[in-house]
Amino acid sequence: MPVIVDQNMRERIAHEAAFFPVSYFENELSELPGWAGPLHWHPDFEIARAETGVLDYQVGKTHILLNPGDGIFVNRNLLHGVKQVSGNVPDPLPIVVFSGTLIAPETSTISQKYIVPIADCTSLPFIVFRRQDDWCGEIHDLMDEIFTCLKQQTGCYELAVQRDLNRLFELLICRLDALPKIQATRVQLRTQVRVQKMLDYIYTHYAEPITIADIAQAASISRSEAARCFHEYMDCSPVNALIRYRLQTAHRLLHDTSLTVQQIGLDCGFGSANYFSRKFRSFYGYPPGHVRDLGK
Template identity: 55%
Template sequence: MPIILDHQLREQIPHDGTVFPISYFHDELATLPNWAGPLHWHHDFEIATAVSGVLDFQVGRQHIILEVGDSIFVNRNMLHGIKQLSGDVPDPMPNIVFSGAVIAPETSAIYKKYIHPIACCDTLPFIVFKHKNGWHNEVNCSVKNIYCQMYEQSQCYEMAVQRELSGIFEYIFSNFEDLPKFETTRIQINAQIRIQKMLSYIYEHYAEAVTLEDIADSANISRSEAGRCFNTYMGCSPIDALIQYRLQIAHSMLNDVTLTLREISYSCGFNSVNYFSRQFKQTYGYTPSQTRTLGK
């Protein structure tokens, strides 16, 4: 299913937190243009695995390359995105998004002792479990078992998933001192807050006439500082990021054949169908009309 974000870029996770606060996803990349997902964040932990292609998993400002068989643990509230770098078909990239409450209630001694310290560790934004590292085999096996249990949902699957997640957090806690840490400065924290605010503004106002000044004002910074933030996190300008998001929305709207190209372009903030079509082809390599006729 597609990534759904609210106006604060928090991914809307459809699990019922009062029942079993974990959700399983697969084949999300196939629904995304160029097999790339937008930067977003959520309050839950996430674990994802590369199955058939090489993936570029961005967490904060860092780009982590996942080879086939590698898994990544992303800590809570971290801005992250994904892009497939190789492969002839979209990687199924199975992943789970879950609350630590799957393992134990937040008021419990287990949560406070073993989960809370990991969730609140600013120097541990992510952990990579490499398929070539023998020490990581146990975790990668647990991750695969969780995917299987969440997909099949056979009898007592919840208990099996809880057991596997407990083992993963036990591994993280037991090896905490040896895990790679990434020191985060106050400047970096402020920069991430700013990019979150500006991206939130773009996601909420993309259909309107948005200027560079509007985007910068949403984070109370100058236009030049806004440009530096976007270049650092996304390798593009704020306006380029706005156009790319408009194109992503337009790409999904093309599935509705009752809408004309003019209606789609104007509803996504483009004031010219020709300009929309040129930008679309430049980004995706085919025109909006071809998207419909070829089922791209």
């Protein structure tokens, strides 16, 4: 199941087992229309790397271009998403989502000393590992090992992954003062929380008849403030964000289920099949039925 198209973008990152809180994803972009997914967030850390194409990784309202070989660390509970902007085939984009508890329990001295300073650093929403930067050499080696271990799952792979993530945090904490920071103002932090609350409402209630007033109420703000927040983070209106998510969900259902086009349109909150088809064609450039034609 693609990590960035889950119905509840905040909660539905499911690890293989509770005792080993790590999830590995690969080739997710190939399953997403336009090789792009909506903004989402989760309480875990994330590391990912561009392999063959150029990726636009959005973290908060910052866009980071990753060239082939560049990696990224995304801090927990932050809005983020990815879109491929160049390349003839979808990038494999290996992604690892993991809890800090894999390294140490939250109440432990190790966690307080080495995990929390990074996790709670509001000026460190992400860290970019450029392939050409000398200090990133060992980090890329660690990422190679982590990706391989999680993909192949041979031998004592859990211990190897835990060891490599420990070393990754050791390298980051030792370089913490030198890492580039983005100082977020209190207003920016508040805006991100508001966007998360409104997106959570959209992702939960997209199938229902909802208005911009409903979306704004989810964050206890006015409709004009809701519009400002969405334009700042998503460059669109709340209603457009709702329609976009409905269409992305519909595209997934067309690909993964045998439901009729009419039923999918209704299930995704569109009032009629004609309205659904018109919006779908306008957004993707082809009719809903074309998704199934491509899969034959």
